[in-house]
Amino acid sequence: MPRVLLIEDDPSVREGVGLGLRRRGHEVRAAETGEAGLQALAEFRPEIVLLDLMLPGMNGVQVCRRIRDTSQLPIIMLTARGDDFDIVVGLEAGADDYIVKPARTEVIEARIKAVLRRLSEPAGRPSVEFHGELAIDRAGLTVARNGERLPLAPSEIKLLLHLSASPEQVFSRQQLLEYVWDHSYHADARLVDACVRRLRTKIEDPEGSPRYVQTVRGFGYRFGPL
Amino acid sequence: MKRFAPLGLRTRLIAGFLLVAAISALTTAALAYREARSAVLRQTQDTAVASMRDVLDRRPIRLPYTRSTDLSAECRDIARLAKPHPWAVFAEYGTMRASSGNSGTSTVITPELRKAAHEAPRAVFQRVVKDGTPYLTFGMPAVMDYRGERIGTGAVFYGVMAMNTEQTTIDAMVLAARDGALPGLAISVIPALLAARSVLRPVRDMRRAARRMGEGRLDTRIEVKGRDELAELARTFNETAGALEASVQELQQAEARARRFAADVSHELRTPLAGMLAVTEVLDEDAARLDPDTAAAVRLVSAETGKLAHLVDDLMEISRFDARAAELHTDEVDMAETIAKTLERRHWLEQVHTDVPDGLRARLDPRRFDVVLANLVGNALRHGGGPVRIRVYAEARPGGPWLLTEVADSGPGIAPEVLPHIFDRFYKADAARTRSAGSGLGLAITLENVRLHGGTIRAANGPYGGAVFTVEMPWEART
Amino acid sequence: MTERTAGHPAEGAIRRLRRAWPAAAAAVLAAAAVAGCGSLPTRIQGTDVIEAGQPAVVTSDRPNGTLLFFIGENGRLTPALREGLFDSDDGNAEGGLIGGGGSESDSGYLLPVTFVMSRLLAGPADAERAAGLHTAVPFSPKGSEVKAEYTGRQLNVRFTFPVTELSATARAQLVCTAYHAGLRRPVTAVVLLGPDGETEPARCDETDG
Secondary structure: OEEEEEOOOOHHHHHHHHHHHHHHOOOEEEEEOOHHHHHHHHOOOOOOEEEEOOOOOOOOHHHHHHHHHHHOOOOOEEEEOOOOHHHHHHHHOOOEEEEEOOOOHHHHHHHHHHHHHHOOOOOOOOOEEEEEEEEOOOOOOEEEOOEEEEOOOHHHHHHHHHHHHHOOOOOOOOHHHHHHHOOOOOOOOHHHHHHHHHHHHHHOOOOOOOOOOEEEOOEEEOOOOO | OOOOOOOOOHHHHHHHHHHHHHHHHHHHHHHHHHHHHHHHHHHHHHHHHHHHHHHOOEEEEEEOOOOHHHHHHHHHHHHHHHOOOOOOEEEEEEOOOEEOOOOOOOOOOOOOHHHHHOOOOOOEEEEEEEOOOOEEEEEEEEEEEEEEEEEEEEEEEEEEEEEEHHHHHHHHHHHHHHHHHHHHHHHHHHHHHHHHHHHHHHHHHHHHHHHHHHHHOOOOEEEEEOOHHHHHHHHHEEEHHHHHHHHHHHHHHHHHHHHHHHHHHHHHHHHHHHHHHHHHHHHHHOOOOHHHHHHHHHHHHHHHHHHHHHHHHHHHHHHHHHOOOOOOEEHHHHHEHHHHHHHHHHOOOOEEEEEOOOOOEEOOOOOOOOOOHHHHHHHHHHHHHOOEEEEEEEEOOOEEEEEEEEEOOOOOOOOOHOOOOOOOOOOOOEEEEEEEOOOOOOHHHHOOOHHHHOOEEEEOOOOOOEEEEEEEEEOOOOO | OHHHOOOOOHHHHHHHHHEEEEEEEEHHHHHHHHHHHHHHOOOOOOOOOEEEEOOOOEEEOOOEEEEEEOOOOOEEEEEEEEEEEOOOOOOOOOOOOOOOOHHHHHHHHHHHHHHHHHHOOOOOOOOHOOOOOOOOOOOOOOOOOOEEEEEEEEEEEEOOOOOOOOOOOHHHHHHHHHHHHOOOOOEEEEEEOOOOOEOOOOOOHHHHH
């Protein structure tokens, strides 16, 4: 069972979520502030971070950026409906998914599992594929551009793997939410859009239109054609 | 009700002004004309009669006239001195007839005039129109002064004068009156326009202000000029507008306070609920190991916590609509797929029949549309009963195509008294219905979501019974 | 609610009338103005006979002449003026010049009366006859006596022929001629006397002729 770092200032949520996850066999470390959470990272070495956006002192978005500066740890934001703007900022900062509070433990666990899930590898393909300047290692879950390894967050690499598995096939946002995020069909499409934006800043040429992840107006996204 | 087509205020003002001007101009012209006309006629008559009298007065005559030639000589003398313009003179004495001209008698002089001239020792005149020509005829009996007494001589002199000159003068006067009155009338249009303008400008200002207020700009005021009735009206308008603005503001503030309170309450409830909801599973799992009473209590707490979380969720959503903080995140979707996913996720595929054209794509917020459809189908399944039918179709309308989504159930339908309130918050159609049916906000949230898409929703009863909800949205929802 | 909106039909009619009345008034005014305008005669029209002041007053070429009243061809009393009182152009001057009776002081005034009346009785002269004058007084033989006297301001003229049977025209001739003949003025009435009686006191009213 994965080790979960919960950064949450409200004691009842901290305790309740901690209790629920531990019952399901997770190893949970709870931190009260962003600073405490960042400190616990090195020592606790969590596999996933549950991050409340509304934190006293250093807020959730800042914490998220600090984590992304050094690692590609999966991050799930805890948020309240009505904090739309924070969700967008959080996703831009590199969060892989978000959960709206209040949520049942089973929902939280499902999201954790979804983020940590590896995509099923297509059979009979070489472990490393080359697409233009990109080298995609499906087994090692790494991507290199011109031989240089790119730091991709879990949601970013999963999206790239999914799209590149069927080049030139168009996927709607709703479909991508289902396949990549394990969300229901009608979940928040901003997850997809934010992830695509982050991915593009890493793999695409900053000048010119996107080559690898292309937008198909009115339908969704596709990989290529190169 | 109205018998006449109502004329504009401007038209009425100008018409009234012109009418007054016309009446006064015509009346003045008519009176002046009458006076001038009778003055002209009187002048002529008096001059003629007086000039004949002047010629005859103190004139020595010999009575009786023995020869008609004497009488003719008198006539010629009189005619020579005729004023204001020439006239013919006739004379009668006994059976003697004489004139200044060739004919002895006149065809113009009436018997009445002759009778009057003979009977009364007074000068008389009569205007006669003969063959279209007006004549002045007058009779002048000659009396003789005899030792201080007036003795009728029996001689009567007559003058006959054509009044063509006077007719010309009168015609000229009519022309002058007309030529004076018409330009005067035309000129009076200018003050009429000015007066209408001065009245209508405040009216127009007021209309504009009223319209602006109707558009919701309650701070609209009118500039008050002068002290007339219109200024008074403008002042009253301003006072009313001020009072209206104040009370509307008060209402808005009260409503805003109430909404903020609701939002605050639900927000505050959310945090403890988040903790509680996270542990309900623990309660459920361990309930089996507790004694029955405790187990029941624990399960109750768990279940109600879930419902409370749902209610708070809905309240938060409604608060966001009230605060206009709800955002539309549109995406272009395949309608059949979208609807199928909604039903599939809730395990309703078996109970619901769908009629959606293949490949029908629309632009909408998929999450919100999911909420709309789930609420309507859930409602249909709960209150109406299966089978539930969903029909989606397009309709051409001015401004672009619309997407219509129909959800019909096979239940008893909606009672007529319930229909107007069906989208009200916390409205319970059936007082006895248990709270467990839903949060009471489902249809209200549905309505708000449809409105956010720029659409409408209708509830009605189908031709074969059963409730029919119809969602109408623009094909491409604006974000 | 329904009662309020329905209203009484008559009420509606009255309201309509009220709304209509200014328009009606304007229409009436306009009509009156037009009618007044139309009734104004632009053509000179005929009139009845209208009085126009004093008659012409002529003078006689014989201011001291004798005024006699005869009958004109039109049957009206018509004056004739003869030479002065003492003119003797017709040869009747001396006849009955001085009448008898009456008071001493009256005789001077009365002298012309008998003289003038005797001239009237003699009938129109030739020139007057030529002008169509005649007399209604029965012809009297020359020298037929006339006497006159005053009773106050009433002039009594006595003839030798009967006077009560005289025609109105003849009486008017006698009364008017006598009225203007006397020297004492004014005379209030003239009475004609004859052997058969006397007439009512009368004034000279020429139009009665």
